Amino acid sequence: MAGSSVKPTPLLRDELDIVIPTIRNLDFLEMWRPFFEQYHLIIVQDGDPSKTIKVPDGFDYELYNRNDINRILGPKASCISFKDSACRCFGYMISKKKYIYTIDDDCFVAKNPSGEQINALEQHIKNLLSPSTPFFFNTLYDPYREGADFVRGYPFSLREGVTTAVSHGLWLNIPDYDAPTQLVKPLERNKRYVDAVLTVPKGTLFPMCGMNLAFNRELIGPAMYFGLMGDGQPIGRYDDMWAGWCMKVICDHMGWGVKTGLPYIWHSKASNPFVNLKKEYKGIYWQEDLIPFFQSAVLPKECVTVQQCYIELAKQVKEKLGKVDPYFIKLADAMVTWIEAWDELNSLEDKSSKQPNGTSK
16 A cells, blocks of 8 residues: 555646745744645745744755845845845746745634635635636626536626636635724634635726735736835835736736635734834825826736836836835836846746755755
8 A cells, every 4th residue: 555655746736836935934834734745835035144944844945035136136136125025026036837826924724614624725726727707797706616607697708707817815813904903903803714716807906915825927927026115115014915906907908817715824913013004104195096096007008918017017107106205216116127137037048046055955
C-alpha cells in the first residue's frame, strides 16, 4: 500500500504562486499545509531586511526582502511600498506563473457550517476557471455552480459569460472594517457564512480586500499595483482599494469579470483602530473624490492591453486627482514606474538576476 501515501496533485499546482507579505515567522502555514504544501510560495518580507523570517519545513518557497527588491529593481524599487503590506505586489511582479493567490499571515483556515475545513485556494481556482457574468445579473448568483443555472429571462446571447480575471474572497470572525467602524463596533464579528459567489456588475466598483484574493496574473497582473503606502507616504490601508478600483475600470474596459463571495478564511486578529485611523484618515476624506473619479473614468478604445490602460489611467490620475493632493501626482508617476518595471522584469530572457539571496527552498 505504498502508493496510498501519494498525495493527489492539486489544481493548477504548476501554474499558481501563493504570495504572502510578512514581518514575522510564518507559523500560520502549518494549518494551511494540507492545502498549500504542493504549491510554490513567494514571501515578501517587509520591514527590517536583517531580520530572519522562519518558514516551516516542507514548503517550496522563495523569500525577498527590501535589499532583494532594491537589487532587482534598482531605482524603480521606489514604486514598491515599505512598511506596508502593499509590498506584496512585488511578488506579483516577480512571479512567472499564470495565477496568483495572496493571503495575509493572520488568516487561518475557516470552517463551513458543516464543520468542514474550507480549502480556500481550491474555491478561488474554481472561481477563476469558470466564466463571469458582468453584463447581466443572475438572481441565482453564479449560474455555473452545481445546482444553479441561468434564471428565466436571462438573455441566451450572454450565457457563455466572459473570462474571470479576479476572485475576491471574504472572511469570518474579524470583518474588514475601516477605523471609524472598528471604533464604534469593537466586538462585532462576522459569523454569517453566505454560500454564494457573485459577479460584480460592469460599471460597479467595490472595496477589494487583499487578504484573501486570487487573480489571473497573465490577464490582469499589471493592473494589480498596490500603490504607494506606508513609510514616507501620507496614507495607508488603501493599497488593495486602489488596486481594486484601477483593476475594475480596466476589467470593464477589456470585457473581463470579477467575482466576490466564497471562499471564506478565518481572520484571526483585529488591527489597532487608532493606528488604523492615523493611516486611513486622509483616505476616508479623499475617497469622496476618488470614487467619482473612477466611476467616470473612460479608457479610449486605442487601449488594447492592460499596460496601455494602466498608463492612460495614471495620466488621468495625475490630471484630475493631482488637484486633490500632490500625493496623487507622485502616485501617478509610481504607476508608470510600476508598468516599466513589470515590463522589464517580465521580458528578461535571463532570469538569474531575479533570484533572492540564498532564500529559495
